[in-house]
Amino acid sequence: MSRPNQGEKTRAAPIFKAPKTPAPLNPIPSSSPAFGTPAYPIKPFNPVAVPAKASILPVILPPATLRPLAFRTFTKKHSLTLTSSALQVLATFIGRHCGTEWREEGLAERVLEEVAKSWKNRNGGVIVDGEGNDLKEILKNLEGSMAGGRIVASRELSRQNSLVLGSSQNGEVSHTRLGLRPSALGREDSQSSLGMSTLDVEDDEEDEGLRDPRKWLKVIDAFEQPRLVYNVGKKHFDRDTSKPSLLPSASHKTQVFRNRYNLIHQRLLRNESFQTSTFETSKATLKRSSSTLATTQQSYKLTPIANLLGRNGTNHMILGLLTISPTGTLAINDLTGSIALDLTHAKPIPEDGAWFAPGMIVLVDGTYEEEDSVGGALGGSGGVGGTIGGKFVGFFVGGPPCERRKVTLGLTGDGDGGVTAGGGFGWVDFLGVGSERAVGSKMRKLEQRLLRPATDEDDIGGKGRVIVAGELNLDQPRTLEALRKLLGKYAAEPEEDTPMTFILMGNFVQDAVMARGSAGSIEYKEYFDGLASTLSDYPTLLQSATFIFVPGDNDGWSSSFSAGAATPIPKKSVPEMFTSRIKRAFATANAEAEKEKGKKSDGEALWTSNPSRLSLFGPTHEIILLRDNMTSRLRRTAIKFSSSKPEEEDVDMAGTPVATPEPEPEPEFEAPEMDVDTAVQAAESHIPDPATEDALATDLHVARKLVKTILDQGYLSPFAMATRPVLWDYASALQVYPLPTAMVLTDTEAPAFCVTYEGCHVMNPGSIVAPGRRGVAKWVEYDIRKKVGKVREALF
Template identity: 80%
Template sequence: MSRPHQPEKSRAAPIFKQPPIPAQSNPIPSSSPAFATPAHPVRPFNVAAAPARGIILPILLPPATLRPLAFRTFTKKHSLTLTSSALQVLATFIGRHCGTGWREEGLAERVLEEVAKSWKNRNGGVIVEGEGNDLKDILRNLEGSMSGGRIVTAKELSRQNSLVLGSSQHAEVSHTRLGLRPNVLEREDSQSSLGMSTLGVEDEEDDDEIRDPRKWLRVIDAFEQPRLVYNVGKKHFDRETSKPSLLPSPSHKTQVFRNRYNLIHQRLLRNEAFQAPTFEPSKAPSLRRSASSLATAQQSYKLTPIANLLGRNGTNHMLLGLLTISPTGTLAISDLTGSIALDLTHAKPIPEDGAWFAPGMIVLVDGTYEEEDNNTVSLGGSGGVGGTIGGKFIGFFIGGPPCERRAVTLGVSGKNGDGDITAGGGFGWVDFLGVGSERAVGSKMRKLEQRLIRQPTGDDELGGRGRVIIIGEVNLDEPRTLQALKKLLGIYAAEPEEDTPMTFVLMGNFTQHAVMARGGSGGSIEYKEYFDGLASTLADYPTLLQSATFIFVPGDNDGWASSFSAGAATPLPRKGVPEMFTSRIKRAFATANAEAEKEKGKKTDGEAIWTTNPSRLSLFGPTHEIVLFRDNISGRLRRTAIRFSSSKPAEDEEEMGMSPVPEPVQEPAEMDIDTDVQAAESHVAEPAAAAESISSDLHAARKLVKTILDQGYLSPFGMATRPVLWDYTSALQLYPLPTALVLADTEAPAFCVTYEGCYVMNPGSVVAPGRRGVAKWVEYDIRNKAGKVREVLF
């Protein structure tokens, strides 16, 4: 379908509480189950013959009788849709367990309310179905907590379905001020909870264990992260129930690209530029900016499926598809309906020199379709559906799909995403990380954060407990690396113990070459000795080991993956360094904790965690999500990206590699627009030519960040360029946008920039290249959601 208003060839599209339950139940069974029992039944002549109190006599409850009450609870209150099979299952359950008091005593309403909340916490979607096992599992868990037709809140509903831990509920609640504890936000708890209404909340003083914000920190392994797939029919996320495999069927490879396309497509349809206006625009759109907003004049744009291009020769269209290399070696674009050859000879990237475009990326192309003379289909497929369409698509403009802020994705109000869930769209009920959804625990977690992480006393104070220290490539086979680490750790060890950073992140490669593949002289023995040397260095700073969490992220040269890849690109995600090489480091932490308990009389629990690449840090549930990723992605982009003839060289080439890395700013211009008008929108960054003069390093950083975040994927390349494990690609998704992204790339300059509310950091290498005796790292302040690149001489 072509757009109603076609832009000129020289212009580009500018999108680039519950009521109390009565104390008594009716002792007389109804003679008319469909109409229940009268409110004041006749007193029986033989009271002793009446059923005992607390015993429920089952009734046959027709689904049609329950439908009005179920409609009010599920549809009106919780915006859910009940199928006929689900209504039948609920009617049978309520008739069996609530009996004749299902209506007058409010028993059925209570059951329906808990079922609706449990369904949402399971991310079951907007349609409640009765054929699957989800609804049956909810009712099975609920059945164990019912007595006399009522839900008994005095007993635990289920150990895996409650957010309160411990053998005694009262003992645990007395230590929890907001009804939550650090170790309860587990994957099973957040998915199968029967709702927050059954939890007790008491304002009591917290113990030392809860007062430490590090207790609310959780490292999420890529292989443990929930596997979610976007369901186009339900417009919601479904949990993948099949067991993942390292050797899945070939159909799973197709599903990887299909899920990426569906995520970006639904994101675009929610963008204002793709929503039909309520009135006709008076003029064509323009790329000119008025103040800080796009002057689109209410112009909307439509995406054309590739299969619909047949028979529409010479018409202008906008395509959303995957850049691929066809079997003939030419560039092509593909979507879910077909594929077509792509001609980008005269194409102009939007923004110009502001992003990378490489095969494997999903892009927007605006151009004209030219049909072949014979009007045939080059490859298989009838009418172009499922095959390659004849002809070619001449692109005039190409750009990445606009990014979407985290607050918009989750449907959270407030300028910084710290408000309540809005009534509009969004996926606030979805638990993306297995730590609880934004709608379930988000507001409570933000209150905890404000109370546990103290505010600074001065404007320039960035110290305190709420810091994450990110150390780039730590090559242990380089002697200067350990010297730089000693100087770095000594700075934080000299600080007061209560202000020690909560987390230190050390990222690989831990060796310069693939030692496991005989890239060195000693193989695995030498590889273990490197970590033994790191353990000796860490043991010199026992205060840090006692009060902080050290997280180690591997690189491509680390074991075991490098033993067969020889340092080449390994499949993502990849497991952490094996425990047999890191035993000495864990022993150093155990020794430091034992000495603290012996000398100070208090127990400490500093720890070392060897996680996957990539991995995620979750602090206070869904409030903070920090993605850790180690990959030289900028070099791979330079090798595989498309070069446009219309691209102009940078005007400040003389500054390339000469200017120092600029100090990061809180709100970089042209990269993050935080105006009230655009708080709920997504925008394309301004071209570098139209921006003020900036250093080449900062321009390269912005170009890299925009490319990755617009794609919403950590590895937007073909399988041959950067292989991935098909069943674990959910760990590579950047949807919704994280609050912070650590993109450790030694081939890119160290930077800290913000794009669409996501703070992106690159620590570079701990030993600054080309500068003698300089150690470099990034210090990220969780409280302010900002960081800075720090340097020190050693």
């Protein structure tokens, strides 16, 4: 390669030549090494599209300052629940990008409005959580569309977020965001961005794809239920974000009782009997008052156990946990201390109306008595956090009064679900299906449109029915015969009137699996194969109903090491390896229906835990499913009061005193209704039998006593840990707060009943094979619209 001569002038390549530009209008040179400005300014591709960026002075915005505006935008307008973490993320974002003008210029309101719309377009659910990636992605997209604290590309942003519905991760479509299951997302806000807010298409869209009420049925496993803890300081519920474990530290056991006590204590203080008046009425006013309530009404006060020290001979009312002390005597504990309890002269309230056993939280009214000779550490240490010297002599013992569901959720009205302005925990999502305040009214309207009301008062036909059968011992041949009678009765009805769901509850074997050698894993699977064969004979039910299976204490796998004893609850569902044949029967029935009728059938079998929850139309209907023989356990561990009259006692087979029923039912209960088939009625004698009438009255009394004990305690296992083990990290799933709409308590040692207490309808189907009656099948039929169940019987 030849080099250029020294005389020749080297020319630069055309690409390196400076472009010819007109002389700048500013005589000052535009290039300055000190300020780093370019000699030739770079021209943007579209100067009109980029506005002048105004200067923003970032500020630190406290979440509490932003909370009223966020509540008005997210909750009032868009029916979304904002968590504290999401509020913190939004406050940081608005303070950084909107600056000091976030309130005066309305910048924060526009940002919150756009975030709420983007969240609903993503179908993120009712709860806006700041710990996930969804909110961060929305704010990241929003940040690129803001200039000077203002959103300049809101239409493009909404369209961009709406495309997330079809996004995929690693080649798989996100079914959660696609919304294959019904969600609580309203359509009016998502349609407004498309100019469809004035079109009345909401009802048509919902009716087209979600006409079947079973689409709004959700089974909530106890291990998947949100773990909520009551915060005493905030007087609200917090979500426990720690990872649960089957073998947690010992401190978690203490937290179980602490949460139970705090929940009952706040519920008790909300009761009218424990609320003091804010003003004092003069004695003259009381004398002139024509109402006797003004003189008899009084408010009760609770005294912590630690405050009993130095108050010998004074009367107090304490709330605490009944326990057995190391010395074998009865004691009562609260969060401040423990004291010996003397119930020699105590009287239960109501008398023989509830059980009181160690492990229950009770109210005791009595007198504190100090020891004559204070013995050192126990009496003179102050007592905070320890045992108090002396004893507490109780005169009256009662359970904490129950609280109705509408009071807990802050609702008013009978069934319309009107929302009050304040009070209650209506914004708390207890089951992860949406809070009552957010979606309750919408779900009730949807329920009225989808569930056909009964034409006759005695007729509860149609889709709005739940069939409950208990104690299906598949190793007993007569059980399958009774089940065939039950299924055949409903298979004969028109397909459009098929019940919504069938709940089949264990124990599915009479003895514990692999505990006594009579039933191993192979035999256990063969029993379920026989159940699958029985279900296959009724394809119409498999195609149009949901079957839910709840295990008992004798089912696998926990019963393999319990040998028939009480297993820890919550208890996981039956392993899938035993239930594969049943799922195959449902798949075959759905395939045949699609081939014959040309439409897709979606009958399914769901295996859930014990206990579990059944949610229908979001928070509108909540049904607790529990399989436990509580009656015998309560009879073994309950306290016997000496105030009961010995001449009224009559020992039954279990050696437990049977109380004489009251002549009139308590006002808070509704008598259970019995519906017997005509064939059974004709086979029985029609001569009035006083013994039969007394037996029915006694069964009703036992049912009321059991229901009142459980619902007043607000806990599904009100026993000592040694009597009924509980998984500590999942104990929140045992809380009965707020009261459910209905509760299925399958107890084979109690009579079958349907009882309503404080608005909660409790049902016990008993065993599907009626004990002591030859060839009689028994189950419970629950009407969702009327919230009333009936005990059904039929001959087989």
